[in-house]
Amino acid sequence: MRLATFRRRADEPHLRQVGLVLGQGDHVRVHPFDAGFDLVGLLAESPEWRDSQADVAAAGDGLSLDEIVLLPPVYPVAMRDFLTFEAHVDGMERGHGNPGPPAAWYDAPVFLFMAPHAVTGPYDDVAMPPDTERLDFELEVAAIVCRDVRNATLDEARAAIGGYCVMNDWSARDIQGKEMSLKLGPSKGKDFATTIGPWVVTADELDDCRDGDGFLDLPMTVSVNGVRVGEDRSGHMGWSFEQLVSHASRASWVKAGEVLASGTCSTGSLAESWGRTGSLTPPPLQVGDVVEMTIERLGTIRNLVVEPEESVDAVAPARRRSRLEASA
C-alpha cells in the first residue's frame, strides 16, 4: 500500500490529509482517508485493518496530482542518517587522501541526528543555501518508524518499521567540510532541506524485495537535468534497516514518527565522484538544475534548485576568551 500526505491546492496551507495512492505514472490518484487519520498511526495498524480502511478510501473519487500538493509523508519527531554504503565511504575517504573505509566503519553502523524541521515535499523547489559553491545531493532510502522501541531485537525492529520512501539529503559540501573538521558532524551544511517522498510504501508490500539475508534490495538511480549520474542497489547496504533500528535502540529510544535513512548509496552524490577523481566533475549543482531520484517500487522525487532565500547576516566570529581576560 502507498500512503501519501498532501494538501488540496484550494485549501489553507496548514490543512494536511493522508491519502491512499492508486494508479501509476500520469494516472496516479490520491484517495483521501477521513480527516483525523494519521500516516504513522496507519502504519502501526495490521495490514488487514489498513486494507479495510483503504477500501473505504478507494471507493471515493480520488484526486489527481494537479489538484493537490504532495507534502513530506511525515514530519519526523527525530531523524537519523546512517552511513551504510561501503563503496560511498570508500569514495569519500579517497577524497580525504585515505586508502578506503577506516576499520571502525565495519564495526557498527554509525549515524548522526539530522534537522527534523528541514523536510520538504517530493516535488518542492529547493533554495540554494547561503554561502555555498558546492551544493550536492545524496540518494538514500528512508525507513519510517511506527512504534516506540528500546533494545529492539531484529524481529521487534522489523515490526517497528512501517514503510519506506526515497530521500534526498541535500548537502553543501564546503560548509559541511568545515563543520566536520571540528568533529561534530555537519549541521548548517545539511539543515536547509531534506526531501522525502513521494509517499510511503508499507513494509508488507516489499516482502518480495528482500535478499537471502533479509536486506531490502531495490535499484536506486539519480539524474541531474535528465542525465543519469548515479545508480546502486539498497542491497549494497552494510546493514539491514532492522539492524539499524536495533543498533539505534540499544539503551535508547527510537520513537514512532522517526525517520532512519540509509546514508548515501554509491555514486549517489557528486562528492563521491569529486573524491575519486580529484576534480569537481560533475560540477556542483546550480540554480535551475533539476535532480530526480527513483527507487524501484518506492517512486520518484524531483526537485528544482532555485535562487537562495533572503537570509539574515552571518554572526560575528567568536569573542575570544583571551580578550576577556586581558580586559578583566
Add this chain to the structure above:
Amino acid sequence: MRLATFRRRADEPHLRQVGLVLGQGDHVRVHPFDAGFDLVGLLAESPEWRDSQADVAAAGDGLSLDEIVLLPPVYPVAMRDFLTFEAHVDGMERGHGNPGPPAAWYDAPVFLFMAPHAVTGPYDDVAMPPDTERLDFELEVAAIVCRDVRNATLDEARAAIGGYCVMNDWSARDIQGKEMSLKLGPSKGKDFATTIGPWVVTADELDDCRDGDGFLDLPMTVSVNGVRVGEDRSGHMGWSFEQLVSHASRASWVKAGEVLASGTCSTGSLAESWGRTGSLTPPPLQVGDVVEMTIERLGTIRNLVVEPEESVDAVAPARRRSRLEASA
C-alpha cells in the same frame, strides 16, 4: 519566574503538569498551574500575562519536592548542542595532539543535532550505557526556544528564547571517539541520557546577569561525589545565545520547544582534563558516583550513576560489498 514540569508521585507516570517554583533550598514548593498549561506556551506569553497566571497558581498550597518527581522541563522537538567555550575546545584538541582550537572554530558557532528522546529529569538516576569504560559528564547552559524563527536577527532571537536551565550532556568518550573518527559526530556516544533542569528560569528574570556585550554571564560548577572538579562562567562562551539562535535559523527553522545548548564549559568535563594531562585523571565515572551541577540563578541538577540496563546484543559487523560481488 521559575517553571517546572513535574508529576505527582501518587499519579500515573504519564500525567505531567507545569508548576510555578517558589522558595529556596529545602523550602522549595511547586505550585501547579491548571491542567492544560504548557511550559513552552507559558514562555511565549508576555511577562505580565505570565505573572497574572502565576498569581493564581501561587494562591494554592503548592507541593513539596517529596510529593512530586521533577521531569525534564521540556521534551524537545529538536535539540542542538554547540561548541562555544574556547578553553574547552583547547583542552580537547590538545588531547588529540593539536596545539589548540582550529582556526575554523572561531569563524562560526558549530553545532550538532542531539537525541531528543534522551532527556531525563534533574534528579533521575542515569544508567551506565553499554560498552563504555569512559563515562563522562558535560556541564552546559541550555536555552529553551518558545517561538518559531527563521533568519532571526539578534533581537528576534532574543524574543524567541523563553528561558534557561542547567544541562548535563552525558558522554561515553570511548564510543564517541570511535564515532567521531568517522566524521559524523557522536550518536551512541551521547544518546543514552541528557539531563536538563531543575526547571526553566524565564529570560526576563536574568536581565541583570548580562555583560556589556549582552552575554549571559552566570557562574557554573560541577562536583563528583561532593568534590568540586570544574567551574567556569557562561560569559566565557564565544557567542551569545542570541547569536546561536540567529546562526541556527539562517535559512532554516528553529522551532518552539527546541533546546539549544552552549556546549561544555571549560573544566566542565573529565575529558578536557584527560586531554590536558594525557592521563585518565580524574577517573571516568563509575556506578555509584553522584554528579552535581549548579549554575547560579538556574539551580542544581544531581544524578546518581546506576548499573546498566539489560540491553539488546550489538549488531553484527557490516556485510561487505566485496563478499556480495564475489558471490554474484
